Amino acid sequence: MNRRTFLTTALVGTGALALGVNLYHPPQVRVSASLDQSHRLLFSLLVPVFLDGALPNTQSLRVAAQNRTLDAIVATMDLLPDESREELEQLLELLESRLGLLLLTGNMTPLLMRQPQELVAMLEAWRSSFLDLMVTAYQGLRELVLASYYSCPEHWTRLNYEKPRLFN
Amino acid sequence: MAIEDPIVTGLAGGWKHIDASQLTQDQTLEADVVIVGSGAGGGVAAEIMAEAGLSVIIVEGGPLKSSESFNMEERRAYPNLYQQAASMKTKDKAIGIFQGRAVGGSTTINWTTSIRTPENALRFWAEHKSVEGLSKEALAPWFDKMEQRLNITKWPFEPNxxxxxxxxxxxxxxxxxxxxxxNVAGCWNTGYCGMGCPVNAKQSMLVTTIPAALDRGATLVSRAKVSKIEHHNDKVYALKAQAFTESLRPSGVQLMFKARHYILSAGAIHTPALMMRSQLPDPNKLLGKRTFLHxxxxxxxxxxxxxxxxxxxxxxxxxxxxxxxxxxxxxxxxxxxxxxxxxxxxxxxxxxxxxxxxxxxxxxxxxxxxxxxxxxxxxxxxxxxxxxxxxxxxxxxxxxxxxxxxxxxxxxxxxxxxxxxxxxxxxxxxxxxxxxxxxxxxxxxxxxxxxxxxxxxxxxxAHVMGGCPLGEDTSQAMVNSQGRSHYLENLSVMDGSLFPTSLGANPQLSIYGITARNASLLASELSGGV
Missing domain, CATH: 3.30.410 (Cholesterol Oxidase; domain 2)
Incomplete structure (x- = not known):
């Protein structure tokens, strides 16, 4: 086994570990770490950052809104054409691996171990990057999270928006 | 007050509709004319062909959805009615594109703005793009006809x-x-045109020309994506299609369509893409190029x-x-x-x-x-x-x-x-x-x-145009000014991919008017007229 293969196996093969799931697992997130095919844990870290200021302040409502958003994200991803979904999966897998984190964020600290302001710094770095790849990573995640959140009628109260009731 | 859903009523009345997602066996269907796509071009062409007494099959890649399922929520409308659940983007992801994918095409989800092709565009096409017979005056009767057909009138109420x-x-x-x-009749002024009109006021192809064609015996095949145009010796002899599942992935069932004449109305992007994939003659390498977006x-x-x-x-x-x-x-x-x-x-x-x-x-x-x-x-x-x-x-x-x-x-x-x-x-x-x-x-x-x-x-x-331009000069046009292929005698194109430039105006009425003209000329020929 050459050194490159060894590194890849050691660092990429343990996605859950890289994400930090063995170190900390937020109790309110409905997820089985070993069966997290839909990246719920990763999104449970990103959702509060993207939706800071939009999520309800009351803890129980906030948790419900986050879980609803995670469900909507999974549903949205399922609707994407194969090529877009594969691109997104690649990005999410990179974010769940230590080597991927090093490539995308410049350090290997699992996302779960990072403070919200560090996650903001990560997103801001991508957003203003001179590499189109990083900008599209930011925009892809941003659009997925925001569109999924605002697709739920339960989240429209703050907007004073509701669809008309035509037939009653 | 309940709104009658013309699709539900028509299906109950015996319309010929095949939802390809329900097919378990390969099928071959034949008609005088097969039309690929059911949007602004395909819808108008279908009605005109059926009115001329020709047998018609309309093949649509998207599902047949109607007001019964239009619930004014983006989370339902985008996946049901838009290409790529409204997430389509250009290659570098710099432009987001909204395009319809359902029976009625983009007319099911557009915002109803109806504008005749600007004279500046028509003049430019005549002077620089070898387009003939599409002057403002020549098109006026066709626009009149379609404005009347689709109740296109100046919005009489206060703007929002x-x-x-x-x-x-x-x-x-x-x-x-x-x-x-x-293009509305009895509009409730709700503002949800982009999610499918919930009250059937929008005079989209879904509630006008497609039902009219079905009433005259046309067959609609939904959730079937035409994947290849089979051609030989200057003629198309069949279209091959894949049946889709309800979630619009290939089911494995294959469909074959045979006709005297084939009309491509799959819209800019999909019409040229289908022609490219089928390796249709394109000696000047025009297909798919000069695609415009506004x-x-x-x-x-x-x-x-x-x-x-x-x-x-x-x-x-x-x-x-x-x-x-x-x-x-x-x-x-x-x-x-x-x-x-x-x-x-x-x-x-x-x-x-x-x-x-x-x-x-x-x-x-x-x-x-x-x-x-x-x-x-x-x-x-x-x-x-x-x-x-x-x-x-x-x-x-x-x-x-x-x-x-x-x-x-x-x-x-x-x-x-x-x-x-x-x-x-x-x-x-x-x-x-x-x-x-x-x-x-x-x-x-x-x-x-x-x-x-x-x-x-x-x-x-929200306006995809071009990629299969019309005109008489084959160095810059794939089809002639009547939408007929320069290379295959029984193939026409009738959709927004014909435009040699963008329009400078929302495209639906341009597609309606030009298709009405070209489809009428074709119907006359196919049904034995002059």
């Missing part, structure tokens, strides 16, 4: 507040504006009063003040309109996240949005994009050129000037790094210096 701002801004500045003609910029404005941009006819005013200002092939012009304002649309087509985004969304009902649709394809620095085939489908490579960015800067300035003139408190050009601008003077200075670039500036499109 979002459109009113556009009108007031134009009035204050002395700019041109027009009250829009809409790439569109957005400017948000906060008003002190409620705008409620989600409510009321989504588009009722436009301004052509800047569309043709420097001549057809001069600096790129832009048309000013407004979009409907719904949560997912605005959340995704604005900038940033976290607190700043939440604050913008909290002012949702005070938000006015103006859009500038850039007229591409005339200036030499605006060659449009190119459809490319990929392993799994297609992509559209559309580089945004310097000529476009020069127009974008002027457009942002015009939109800000207009919004302040209409009473905006502050204006937010949708481009990274731009703050809320507090006055026209501040906006003028900031916009002159603002950085503009792909992926930094929000650019969207």
């Amino acid at each position: 507040r979002n459109n009113m701002a556009l009108k007031q801004g134009c009035e204050a500045l002395g700019w041109d504006y027009t009250v829009i003609k809409r 790439p569109t910029l957005l400017s948000g404005a906060l008003f002190s009063d409620a705008i409620n941009g989600h409510s009321g006819a989504p588009q009722s005013i436009y301004s052509d003040q800047f569309v043709w200002q420097d001549g057809a092939d001069g600096e790129l012009g832009y048309k000013l309109e407004v979009p409907p304002i719904h949560p997912v649309l605005i959340a995704s087509k604005s900038l940033g996240y976290g607190q700043s985004h939440a604050e913008l969304m909290a002012q949702f009902n005070q938000l006015q949005v103006t859009i500038a649709l850039v007229r591409d394809g005339y200036h030499e620095g605006s060659p449009g994009g190119q459809v490319l085939l990929t392993d799994k489908g297609y992509t559209l490579d559309y580089p945004l050129t310097d000529a476009f960015w020069r127009a974008a800067r002027r457009a942002f300035a015009s939109m800000a000037e207009l919004q302040f003139a209409a009473g905006a408190q502050k204006v937010l050009p949708m481009s990274e790094g731009m703050p809320y601008l507090p006055s026209w003077q501040a906006a003028k200075e900031a916009i002159a210096e603002m950085p503009l670039a792909p992926l930094k500036t929000v650019v969207a499109s």
